[in-house]
Amino acid sequence: MAGRPRGGMRRPGSGAGGRHRVDFYTSLQAVVNGLLTGGLYALVGMGMALIFGVMRIVNFAHGAFMMLGMYAAYVLFLDGHLNPYVSFPIVALVMYAVGHVTYMGLLRPIHGQSDFMQILLTLGIGLALTDGIQLVFGADYHQINFPLLSKNIHLGTHITVNAPWVVSFGIALVVGAGLYFFVMRTMIGRAARAIAQNRNAAPLMGIHLHRVQAFWFGLGVAAAAVAGALLLPVFYLYPGVGDQFTLKAFVMVVLGGMESIVGAAMAGLLLGVVESLTSLYWGNEWALLVDFVIFILVLSLRPSGIFGRQKA
Amino acid sequence: MKHILARVLLPAVALSVVLAGCKSGGEQSNTFRIGVVTSLTGSAAAFGQAHKNGYTVAVEELNAKGGVLGKKIELVYYDDQSKPDQAVQGVTKLVDQDHVPIILGAYSSENTRAIVPVVTQKQVPLIIPTAVADNVVQTGSPWVFRICAGSGSFAASTLDFLKNNGDPRTMAIVYENTNFGQSNDKSMREEATAAGVKIVDEEAYQASSPDYKALLQRVKAKNPEVIYFASYLLDATTLMRQAAEVGLNPKYYTSAGTGFAAAEFPTKDKGAGAYAEYTFSVSQWLPTAKWKGSKEFDEAFTKLTGAHPAYHAMEAYAALLVAVAAIQKAGNAQPAGIRDALKAVDLPETPFGPIKFDEHGQNAHPLLITQILDGQYKVVWPKAAAEAEPVIPAPAWNKRKGL
Numbered sequence: 176m177a178g179r180p181r182g183g184m185r186r187p188g189s190g191a192g193g194r195h196r197v198d199f200y201t202s203l204q205a206v207v208n209g210l211l212t213g214g215l216y217a218l219v220g221m222g223m224a225l226i227f228g229v230m231r232i233v234n235f236a237h238g239a240f241m242m243l244g245m246y247a248a249y250v251l252f253l254d255g256h257l258n259p260y261v262s263f264p265i266v267a268l269v270m271y272a273v274g275h276v277t278y279m280g281l282l283r284p285i286h287g288q289s290d291f292m293q294i295l296l297t298l299g300i301g302l303a304l305t306d307g308i309q310l311v312f313g314a315d316y317h318q319i320n321f322p323l324l325s326k327n328i329h330l331g332t333h334i335t336v337n338a339p340w341v342v343s344f345g346i347a348l349v350v351g352a353g354l355y356f357f358v359m360r361t362m363i364g365r366a367a368r369a370i371a372q373n374r375n376a377a378p379l380m381g382i383h384l385h386r387v388q389a390f391w392f393g394l395g396v397a398a399a400a401v402a403g404a405l406l407l408p409v410f411y412l413y414p415g416v417g418d419q420f421t422l423k424a425f426v427m428v429v430l431g432g433m434e435s436i437v438g439a440a441m442a443g444l445l446l447g448v449v450e451s452l453t454s455l456y457w458g459n460e461w462a463l464l465v466d467f468v469i470f471i472l473v474l475s476l477r478p479s480g481i482f483g484r485q486k487a
Numbered sequence: 488m489k490h491i492l493a494r495v496l497l498p499a500v501a502l503s504v505v506l507a508g509c510k511s512g513g514e515q516s517n518t519f520r521i522g523v524v525t526s527l528t529g530s531a532a533a534f535g536q537a538h539k540n541g542y543t544v545a546v547e548e549l550n551a552k553g554g555v556l557g558k559k560i561e562l563v564y565y566d567d568q569s570k571p572d573q574a575v576q577g578v579t580k581l582v583d584q585d586h587v588p589i590i591l592g593a594y595s596s597e598n599t600r601a602i603v604p605v606v607t608q609k610q611v612p613l614i615i616p617t618a619v620a621d622n623v624v625q626t627g628s629p630w631v632f633r634i635c636a637g638s639g640s641f642a643a644s645t646l647d648f649l650k651n652n653g654d655p656r657t658m659a660i661v662y663e664n665t666n667f668g669q670s671n672d673k674s675m676r677e678e679a680t681a682a683g684v685k686i687v688d689e690e691a692y693q694a695s696s697p698d699y700k701a702l703l704q705r706v707k708a709k710n711p712e713v714i715y716f717a718s719y720l721l722d723a724t725t726l727m728r729q730a731a732e733v734g735l736n737p738k739y740y741t742s743a744g745t746g747f748a749a750a751e752f753p754t755k756d757k758g759a760g761a762y763a764e765y766t767f768s769v770s771q772w773l774p775t776a777k778w779k780g781s782k783e784f785d786e787a788f789t790k791l792t793g794a795h796p797a798y799h800a801m802e803a804y805a806a807l808l809v810a811v812a813a814i815q816k817a818g819n820a821q822p823a824g825i826r827d828a829l830k831a832v833d834l835p836e837t838p839f840g841p842i843k844f845d846e847h848g849q850n851a852h853p854l855l856i857t858q859i860l861d862g863q864y865k866v867v868w869p870k871a872a873a874e875a876e877p878v879i880p881a882p883a884w885n886k887r888k889g890l
Contacts, residue, residue, distance in 0.1 A: 314528035337732050410697040454701030459692040
């Protein structure tokens with residue numbers, strides 16, 4: 176982020192003394208907005224949960240991959256004139272390949288070594304990607320604009336939703352459901368779950384460890400990248416944009432019970448709603464703090480997660 | 488392995504240190520170097536580029552007239568990437584390595600506040616072109632000079648306009664949470680309360696959020712007649728779009744310039760487009776200003792860049808003009824001499840209006856109020872300078888055509 180200081184006391188919310196009296200419909204609107212935002216968070220979290228669940232890799236580069244997906248969508252918009260709601264499958268394919276190659280080239284060689292090595296490696300990958308993009312595109316901020324962005328849909332007289340958010344929620348839902356389907360119903364999904372259960376026994380059962388892991392790493396990265404592409408129209412693009420999402424992804428994975436992708440998805444929705452309601456009742460600045468308060472609370476009181484099983 | 492590392496690494500490090508030290512020992516050159524710190528990249532890049540273009544016009548003009556002290560002027564830029572720590576690094580590099588006797592910059596209030604102690608410690612005068620937070624001229628440092636009006640003046644001008652155009656009684660302040668926003672919040676809160684306007688809400692926000700809707704709903708719930716924004720360009724764009732989504736309809740959208748006064752703000756591709764319409768802003772300068780040299784600057788700038796300048800570019804231009812006038816008066820390139828010449832500067836007629844620094848280094852720069860009408864900034868206050876009637880109240884979002 177552009178060097179904003181984090182320290183110092185900031186007064187929350189209104190000058191008239193803290194809490195706002197808000198009516199039911201305003202709260203409902205905040206919940207709706209929170210769910211829509213949460214849909215994107217969920218996709219990022221699912222990707223992280225996939226990677227952690229199958230490979231026990233804490234992917235510190237997750238946000239950076241998401242950022243790459245945003246840049247890919249941006250380039251496709253500028254040169255190919257495709258808006259991200261249409262181009263996201265291309266982004267997914269390209270970023271799947273990037274993830275697959277990253278696993279095969281960088282992560283596989285250190286397989287079996289300490290967690291610390293892994294953490295350093297993914298941290299390094301994240302930094303290299305962020306700085307690399309800055310080299311190519313510069314540190315400037317970019318935004319895209321197309322007609323759909325201005326369309327608002329009115330549900331009754333009290334609730335308004337912005338069309339792009341609805342579309343991205345829909346796409347996130349489909350992609351998320353697709354991921355779940357893959358994990359639960361396909362052979363390769365079974366292989367992933369087998370590795371997650373017992374990574375030493377899995378190869379003995381005929382599972383090709385690295386092939387499966389590369390596939391799932393690629394998929395996890397692709398999920399984050401698609402979330403990025405979907406975020407591009409309603410936000411703006413700069414090399415550091417992914418950092419806040421890496422942190423949020425951690426929170427989601429912990430909340431969701433470490434390996435559960437459904438858990439991470441639910442956690443994403445919850446995070447979106449909590450942030451939105453906190454913003455409404457206490458002010459925008461507290462919304463970011465609340466993520467970490469939840470993180471710390473869950474880690475200390477219920478490390479197995481709110482949604483997950485007793486597996487941490 | 489260790490052996491090889493030592494053999495290769497140590498000489499490499501030694502070599503690069505030597506090379507870095509051997510950079511041009513500039514004093515023998517026949518140009519006069521002036522240091523500039525600004526945000527050429529990063530979140531404030533649009534404003535940094537405006538600065539650079541303004542400086543470029545100034546340098547060409549001044550060099551055509553012979554430069555300063557018989558030498559051509561050379562600006563040494565340092566890009567702080569919109570980060571305060573980089574701004575500090577920039578000042579250090581410009582003073583210690585490039586040996587500039589004066590520095591212009593930075594862009595943002597946050598970055599400027601960071602460099603004020605550094606120029607004071609290194610004893611080099613600083614001319615501030617655009618940073619608006621009042622704390623940058625309140626440190627007591629004799630080395631700091633600011634040509635633009637500060638947040639206190641922003642608040643006073645806005646309130647003066649409001650009092651004479653409908654006299655609203657309630658206001659909400661929405662501000663980004665770094666030095667710029669905080670300073671404007673403080674100034675407006677103090678001045679408004681003193682003027683009898685009730686502040687019903689104050690909302691700080693982080694400028695990198697994608698979603699301000701909850702914040703805007705909080706403001707809506709308080710039903711203020713006026714909203715006063717202190718925002719940069721990207722957040723201003725997002726805020727106005729989301730204000731429409733949320734159905735927030737105060738009578739007046741006012742602002743502390745900056746994002747709401749950027750050249751890009753009314754554009755569709757890089758700004759809020761139609762959502763910017765009817766917003767008011769304080770303005771330090773407009774191309775239609777009646778000061779001598781304003782029109783010429785506008786023409787030269789448009790010729791250079793293809794677009795009209797916003798006030799940020801003019802501030803850069805004027806800063807260099809003043810710097811050169813002071814250097815010429817001092818007669819030498821000694822920082823202390825230049826500082827004293829700046830203290831004594833009294834230019835009643837520059838393209839940026841009269842420039843004279845008070846004992847805090849502040850210039851009493853008069854402000855204008857503009858409104859965006861048909862995608863253009865029009866001066867609406869004070870009456871003597873106005874080119875259009877203000878449109879009040881701002882039409883409700885659902886009544887606006889073309890959105």
